[in-house]
Amino acid sequence: MVRIRLRRVGSKKQPSYRIVVTDKRNASNGKYIEIIGNYNPRTRPSTEVVQEDRALYWLSVGAQPSESVARIFEHTGTMDRFNRMKSGENMETLVQEALENAPELPSQKTKFPAPAAGESKIKAKEAALASEVAAAA
Numbered sequence: 001m002v003r004i005r006l007r008r009v010g011s012k013k014q015p016s017y018r019i020v021v022t023d024k025r026n027a028s029n030g031k032y033i034e035i036i037g038n039y040n041p042r043t044r045p046s047t048e049v050v051q052e053d054r055a056l057y058w059l060s061v062g063a064q065p066s067e068s069v070a071r072i073f074e075h076t077g078t079m080d081r082f083n084r085m086k087s088g089e090n091m092e093t094l095v096q097e098a099l100e101n102a103p104e105l106p107s108q109k110t111k112f113p114a115p116a117a118g119e120s121k122i123k124a125k126e127a128a129l130a131s132e133v134a135a136a137a
Contacts, residue, residue, distance in 0.1 A: 001025065004058060005066040006039065007032065016040040019050065019069055021058050034058075039072055047105055050076050052098040056091055077101070 001024040006017040008029070019037035022030070036058065037050035050073070059065070059082045065073060073079045081094045 002033070002058065002061075002063040003066065004036070004055070004063050004069050006068055014042065016042065019055075019072065021054075021063055024064075037072075048072050048076055049105070050078055052078060052081065053091070053095045056082055056085055056094065060085065060091075 002021060003024040004019065004021050005028070007020045007022075008015055008017055010016040017039040018035050019039060020032040021034045021036060022032040026032070034054065036054040038047070039049075040047040055073070055078050059078075070079065073082075077098065081098060085091055085094055
């Protein structure tokens, strides 16, 4: 009963997630077997980093990804590579392909600032968009 799922890290109102392999019965913030990646939805575009070799290994031994991790694996192409591995392709060539086709990571500086005291999330996002428009002009 091994599961690949997200584990929330980060401070209040500034979430980022680790992609972890854990026993299904463990608590969501309980102990885990291994960290195989991370996901930061606060950058634009969102940052999705997966260690392909470890992800393919855990999928091959029967670990089930959660819905959100399966979506991340679809974005990064890990599920496609896993299906090709099941059909007989070599794992080393698939990992090498993943390294060659890895997208450039966005800046780790988040584009969505945390709301100030007494400020709503909507106003914070509007302020961030306004600053982006001003920077682009």
